Amino acid sequence: xPRPAPGRRADYAWFTRLDLRFNDNDVYGHLNNxxxxxxxxxxxxxWQAGAGFATGAGTPWLDLVVESGCRYIGxxxxxDKVDAGLRLGRLGNSSWSxxxxxxxxxxxxxxxxxxxAMVLTDFESHRPCPLPDEIRALFERxxxxx
Amino acid sequence: xPRPAPGRRADYAWFTRLDLRFNDNDVYGHLNNxxxxxxxxxxxxxWQAGAGFATGAGTPWLDLVVESGCRYIGxxxxxDKVDAGLRLGRLGNSSWSxxxxxxxxxxxxxxxxxxxAMVLTDFESHRPCPLPDEIRALFERxxxxx
Amino acid sequence: xPRPAPGRRADYAWFTRLDLRFNDNDVYGHLNNxxxxxxxxxxxxxWQAGAGFATGAGTPWLDLVVESGCRYIGxxxxxDKVDAGLRLGRLGNSSWSxxxxxxxxxxxxxxxxxxxAMVLTDFESHRPCPLPDEIRALFERxxxxx
Amino acid sequence: xPRPAPGRRADYAWFTRLDLRFNDNDVYGHLNNxxxxxxxxxxxxxWQAGAGFATGAGTPWLDLVVESGCRYIGxxxxxDKVDAGLRLGRLGNSSWSxxxxxxxxxxxxxxxxxxxAMVLTDFESHRPCPLPDEIRALFERxxxxx
Numbered sequence: 415x416p417r418p419a420p421g422r423r424a425d426y427a428w429f430t431r432l433d434l435r436f437n438d439n440d441v442y443g444h445l446n447n448x449x450x451x452x453x454x455x456x457x458x459x460x461w462q463a464g465a466g467f468a469t470g471a472g473t474p475w476l477d478l479v480v481e482s483g484c485r486y487i488g489x490x491x492x493x494d495k496v497d498a499g500l501r502l503g504r505l506g507n508s509s510w511s512x513x514x515x516x517x518x519x520x521x522x523x524x525x526x527x528x529x530x531a532m533v534l535t536d537f538e539s540h541r542p543c544p545l546p547d548e549i550r551a552l553f554e555r556x557x558x559x560x
Numbered sequence: 561x562p563r564p565a566p567g568r569r570a571d572y573a574w575f576t577r578l579d580l581r582f583n584d585n586d587v588y589g590h591l592n593n594x595x596x597x598x599x600x601x602x603x604x605x606x607w608q609a610g611a612g613f614a615t616g617a618g619t620p621w622l623d624l625v626v627e628s629g630c631r632y633i634g635x636x637x638x639x640d641k642v643d644a645g646l647r648l649g650r651l652g653n654s655s656w657s658x659x660x661x662x663x664x665x666x667x668x669x670x671x672x673x674x675x676x677a678m679v680l681t682d683f684e685s686h687r688p689c690p691l692p693d694e695i696r697a698l699f700e701r702x703x704x705x706x
Numbered sequence: 707x708p709r710p711a712p713g714r715r716a717d718y719a720w721f722t723r724l725d726l727r728f729n730d731n732d733v734y735g736h737l738n739n740x741x742x743x744x745x746x747x748x749x750x751x752x753w754q755a756g757a758g759f760a761t762g763a764g765t766p767w768l769d770l771v772v773e774s775g776c777r778y779i780g781x782x783x784x785x786d787k788v789d790a791g792l793r794l795g796r797l798g799n800s801s802w803s804x805x806x807x808x809x810x811x812x813x814x815x816x817x818x819x820x821x822x823a824m825v826l827t828d829f830e831s832h833r834p835c836p837l838p839d840e841i842r843a844l845f846e847r848x849x850x851x852x
Numbered sequence: 853x854p855r856p857a858p859g860r861r862a863d864y865a866w867f868t869r870l871d872l873r874f875n876d877n878d879v880y881g882h883l884n885n886x887x888x889x890x891x892x893x894x895x896x897x898x899w900q901a902g903a904g905f906a907t908g909a910g911t912p913w914l915d916l917v918v919e920s921g922c923r924y925i926g927x928x929x930x931x932d933k934v935d936a937g938l939r940l941g942r943l944g945n946s947s948w949s950x951x952x953x954x955x956x957x958x959x960x961x962x963x964x965x966x967x968x969a970m971v972l973t974d975f976e977s978h979r980p981c982p983l984p985d986e987i988r989a990l991f992e993r994x995x996x997x998x
């Protein structure tokens with residue numbers, strides 16, 4: 415079964431640089447497979463903060479991660495530097511997904527690619543609520559080439 | 561789009577109890593979404609060790625995680641206790657997948673379900689190698705109801 | 707400079723068993739030195755919860771860790787099991803310390819010993835407040851041999 | 853009992869900037885107290901790598917952390933940026949200590965200060981061995997103002 419080709423930097427719309435830590439490496443000397451999700455989480459949080467997409471206490475919304483996934487393409491290890499690229503994946507009525515590519519040092523080819531499937535809920539009721547237009551507008555910036 | 565019903569304990573073949581830690585909870589007061597993968601990793605390592613499926617240094621093989629995923633169904637938080645259930649998913653020539661369900665305290669319905677897609681490689685060359693019969697026999701124990 | 711002898715189980719008053727995780731081991735194949743503090747934190751949280759010593763939101767108090775330390779005596783690694791022993795260290799007007807010993811499998815001699823120096827503060831003002839008698843009574847249970 | 857004044861940037865000799873992660877914050881909304889040690893560990897590893905002080909496999913030496921400690925002075929939380937300052941503490945025949953100050957964003961006053969007490973051992977025998985002159989020379993660069 416052929417695997418899709420690894421993503422390239424041009425396939426992503428927004429980037430942030432993330433440090434690794436000595437203890438991110440496991441006994442095999444490369445990143446433990448759970449670390450990738452810490453990096454995804456941090457990249458998404460940074461984009462949301464920078465874009466002004468606030469959720470949680472003090473806002474009407476709570477955004478929930480309903481699914482996540484990662485395809486491990488190559489190895490990376492502390493002390494490598496990592497650039498996380500972000501783009502919009504699926505976009506629905508109250509749901510969307512972030513797609514994240516992790517790039518090692520100056521590599522143009524991702525060593526890992528993953529996603530977070532998200533749903534916007536009402537802060538009080540925790541029930542899905544439609545994505546407001548101002549959030550949809552922010553998401554447009556996450557299309558590669560935008 | 562309807563989501564599949566959460567798995568039940570009877571859907572899994574082997575179980576191990578895992579502790580949570582105070583720092584597993586994030587600012588939302590429940591498990592950070594990367595912690596689930598640490599639990600998956602530990603459950604798989606415990607099963608492999610108990611089954612005598614050794615890989616890495618001193619063996620002919622290295623097993624690699626090529627993909628992982630998690631569906632977040634409900635919440636769990638320290639100090640909950642977690643039972644991880646394990647079962648065999650796909651089985652190919654040199655690849656297979658572990659499927660893991662996480663159960664909170666005495667719940668019969670999983671709060672999260674995920675998988676690790678694995679490939680067996682030659683320790684030296686890192687090239688895929690066929691799963692030997694003795695490993696296939698171990699995997700049979702991971703079929704629910706076996 | 708001679709180092710103190712490692713503590714023994716009889717030197718501690720209360721115990722809890724803690725699991726390790728695959729990713730707790732670093733490239734040297736044993737617990738990364740920060741993991742010990744996650745274990746200390748969890749042991750303290752379990753004792754406080756079991757003893758009914760609640761702090762934080764919904765209580766008048768916030769307890770702060772003002773200092774921590776760990777002496778690494780021997781090695782431990784996943785998949786070892788760890789018993790954490792707890793005892794009271796210093797006891798002041800609004801401050802106290804927890805002392806924690808970590809024991810590997812059935813070893814009677816600690817592989818690590820550490821402490822958390824704590825201060826009780828008013829939840830609102832964050833200023834130190836005297837330890838109430840009911841908390842002092844709980845602490846008496848943390849004296850070895852009590 | 854008066855506590856020592858927090859260290860300032862001028863009290864340290866070498867600096868590295870470290871990122872925080874979303875999951876570093878615990879339920880109190882600031883760094884979990886074990887995260888500080890991950891940061892210390894990473895700062896020390898970066899200095900040693902940059903200075904050419906290699907230990908472990910392929911070298912005659914293994915350096916062990918025999919004790920660690922941290923004084924928590926103020927709060928920090930993701931998404932703060934952290935500068936870790938490093939300096940030499942004690943220096944003995946085969947032992948030494950690194951002292952680390954953590955600075956939040958552009959603060960001149962440390963929010964946490966800690967140490968790692970180290971010993972150099974023979975890679976094979978794990979017995980302490982005298983610090984060679986070339987390592988002592990490297991340590992001189994870790995004196996503030998040097």
